Amino acid sequence: MKKLIDERESLLDQIKKLKGQLEEKQKNGKIENTQSEDEVLENGTDMHVIDLQRDANRQISDLKFKLAKSEQEITALEQNVIRLEGQVARYKTAAENAERVEDELKAEKRKLQRELRSALDKTEELEVSNGHLVKRLEKMKANRSALLSQQ
Numbered sequence: 613m614k615k616l617i618d619e620r621e622s623l624l625d626q627i628k629k630l631k632g633q634l635e636e637k638q639k640n641g642k643i644e645n646t647q648s649e650d651e652v653l654e655n656g657t658d659m660h661v662i663d664l665q666r667d668a669n670r671q672i673s674d675l676k677f678k679l680a681k682s683e684q685e686i687t688a689l690e691q692n693v694i695r696l697e698g699q700v701a702r703y704k705t706a707a708e709n710a711e712r713v714e715d716e717l718k719a720e721k722r723k724l725q726r727e728l729r730s731a732l733d734k735t736e737e738l739e740v741s742n743g744h745l746v747k748r749l750e751k752m753k754a755n756r757s758a759l760l761s762q763q
Contacts, residue, residue, distance in 0.1 A: 616675055
């Protein structure tokens with residue numbers, strides 16, 4: 613892009629110089645009011661200058677078109693950057709929320725596992741207690757049967 617701008621500026625400078633030379637020669641031609649072979653050559657040179665100007669103008673218009681196209685591309689890219697930055701922000705927020713939910717779920721899982729262990733321990737304790745009570749009840753029944761059989 614910079615190369616194109618530098619080239620454009622150099623061509624514009626060249627056009628200014630050529631226009632200045634053309635004006636100078638036209639003034640000199642008006643003052644002299646005579647046409648010699650040199651002036652005929654100058655007219656030929658003037659045609660060459662005009663051709664150069666046309667080429668320069670064509671190049672300038674091409675460069676202006678390329679510049680406009682590049683500016684459009686830059687604008688489109690800037691809009692893409694803005695859109696993508698918005699997406700990144702949304703994804704970042706979603707990721708942070710997911711991490712927070714994950715942490716909450718892990719804490720809930722640990723709490724439930726503690727409660728399960730506690731419930732299993734209590735169940736085991738109750739089963740052991742129930743076993744003792746069943747044995748005691750059987751002893752009491754045996755003692756009662758023995759007492760009843762003695763009477």
